[in-house]
Amino acid sequence: MKNHDKYHLIFAYESRIFVAMENANTNPKMEEWFDAKLQKNEMVEPKDWMPDNYRKHLIRQISQHAHSEIVGMLPEGNWITRAPSLRAKIVLLAKVQDEGGHGLYLYTAAETLGVSRDELLDALHTGKAKYSSIFNYPTLTWADIGAVGWLVDGAAIMNQVMLQRTSYGPYARAMVRICKEESFHQRQGYESICHLAFGTEEQKQMAQDALNRWWWPTLMMFGPTDANSPNSANAIKWKIKRESNDQLRQRFINQTIPQIEYLGLTVPDPDLKWNEEKNGYDFGTPNWDEFMAVISGNGPCNKERLKARVDAHKGGEWVRAAAKAHADKKREMEFAA
Amino acid sequence: MSDSQGPIWEVFVQKKPGQPFVHCGSLHAFDKEMALQNARDLYTRRSEGTALWVVPSSAIVSSSPEDLGPFFEPANDKVYRHPTFYQIPEGVKHI
Numbered sequence: 001m002k003n004h005d006k007y008h009l010i011f012a013y014e015s016r017i018f019v020a021m022e023n024a025n026t027n028p029k030m031e032e033w034f035d036a037k038l039q040k041n042e043m044v045e046p047k048d049w050m051p052d053n054y055r056k057h058l059i060r061q062i063s064q065h066a067h068s069e070i071v072g073m074l075p076e077g078n079w080i081t082r083a084p085s086l087r088a089k090i091v092l093l094a095k096v097q098d099e100g101g102h103g104l105y106l107y108t109a110a111e112t113l114g115v116s117r118d119e120l121l122d123a124l125h126t127g128k129a130k131y132s133s134i135f136n137y138p139t140l141t142w143a144d145i146g147a148v149g150w151l152v153d154g155a156a157i158m159n160q161v162m163l164q165r166t167s168y169g170p171y172a173r174a175m176v177r178i179c180k181e182e183s184f185h186q187r188q189g190y191e192s193i194c195h196l197a198f199g200t201e202e203q204k205q206m207a208q209d210a211l212n213r214w215w216w217p218t219l220m221m222f223g224p225t226d227a228n229s230p231n232s233a234n235a236i237k238w239k240i241k242r243e244s245n246d247q248l249r250q251r252f253i254n255q256t257i258p259q260i261e262y263l264g265l266t267v268p269d270p271d272l273k274w275n276e277e278k279n280g281y282d283f284g285t286p287n288w289d290e291f292m293a294v295i296s297g298n299g300p301c302n303k304e305r306l307k308a309r310v311d312a313h314k315g316g317e318w319v320r321a322a323a324k325a326h327a328d329k330k331r332e333m334e335f336a337a
Numbered sequence: 338m339s340d341s342q343g344p345i346w347e348v349f350v351q352k353k354p355g356q357p358f359v360h361c362g363s364l365h366a367f368d369k370e371m372a373l374q375n376a377r378d379l380y381t382r383r384s385e386g387t388a389l390w391v392v393p394s395s396a397i398v399s400s401s402p403e404d405l406g407p408f409f410e411p412a413n414d415k416v417y418r419h420p421t422f423y424q425i426p427e428g429v430k431h432i
Contacts, residue, residue, distance in 0.1 A: 048402045094382075101379050108345070108363040117342045117365060174362065181383075320341055320367075327343070327368035 038239050043169040046112040054238050057231065058168055059113050060129075061240065066106035067124045067131035071305050073099045075139040076148060084142060091188050092145065098181050105174040112170045125310050132156075133291060134221050136299030143196050143203075143210035149189020151211075151218040151256070157182050158252045159222070167239040190259065197263035204264075211260065212268045219283075220291045222249040228288075254280045343367035345394040348376040350386035358390050366391075 083089035123129035196207040271284035342365035349358035366372035
């Protein structure tokens with residue numbers, strides 16, 4: 001099967017989750033009105049008329065974004081108890097708490113489109129919904145925590161800065177909050193990597209090893225190449241995305257290489273070369289077969305991540321039940337009084 | 338729609354005393370105390386506010402986008418409600 005077909009299959013499968021929302025809401029006149037609104041760069045708000053496919057696309061994208069934030073807490077949470085100093089520990093705790101917060105902003109933004117939190121969580125827990133494939137890689141050493149903040153959050157910011165101008169109001173507003181908070185994430189990551197890169201030879205090796213393992217998966221975070229990205233055309237047409245996967249990937253590389261050079265580390269890409277003509281770097285091809293394997297559930301940590309989420313949800317069940325019982329009882333007492 | 342997370346609440350934050358409360362997002366909670374605590378943890382982690390309002394989403398009444406024209410139309414032809422509508426002779430000050 002060609003890659004293009006594989007992506008189609010995966011995304012077609014994902015969008016089936018929300019098939020219940022489909023109600024043949026086609027209306028040429030309204031679609032014309034909607035397109036004109038987008039042309040004027042006006043934001044779409046929850047109560048506005050919108051094409052079904054726009055709604056479905058947003059639910060898929062925003063909920064996957066939310067899942068990524070929540071699952072993203074796991075690889076970093078892995079190091080909270082082993083942080084090398086109290087300062088490193090409070091920073092990491094604050095960062096992981098932020099990721100949880102970002103997930104919640106995004107879930108509520110998705111819920112404005114008429115889908116419930118339970119449906120969204122269910123799609124994640126049953127493996128129907130995707131999350132960013134990067135979080136299926138393990139954090140093996142402390143250097144990985146620096147690399148995740150610097151590279152993974154750096155790549156996420158590249159995407160999220162663009163999404164601050166996305167056409168759906170609640171999503172754009174969530175992105176503005178998130179971007180404000182993310183820049184701390186990236187800076188603390190780079191600071192942490194600096195300590196290692198300018199430390200002992202052994203520490204420098206740790207930093208290089210982390211860069212070697214995270215570089216390519218980070219580049220894959222921007223998604224398939226434009227030629228192989230079936231959802232991109234609609235996303236651009238509807239102004240959900242304003243730049244393509246390849247454009248964002250190129251900008252990330254251009255910005256990050258000087259940061260790597262400053263550290264005295266080596267980019268694990270023999271094809272990397274400055275191209276004067278395009279005023280950017282040429283780079284090698286990511287291993288898209290690996291990307292497909294990870295996104296289809298066969299990465300190093302997919303099962304572990306999903307199990308951790310399901311266990312956390314089940315483990316919290318009694319807390320939710322108790323909170324609800326307490327609220328119900330109090331309401332009854334207020335009513336009786 | 339069943340929701341194991343409790344109902345949705347809208348959160349409004351006042352940045353500084355004296356300023357208006359501004360909508361900043363929503364959250365799930367089972368009761369008002371929990372809504373207020375969750376709002377603090379979710380929307381004021383960096384001292385973004387000095388006061389919070391939480392309101393059950395179901396209590397909010399909003400105008401419909403379809404009403405945009407007719408609903409707000411009565412204000413459109415009343416330019417005389419703005420100070421710039423009036424001409425003041427040159428030389429007259431403090432008005």
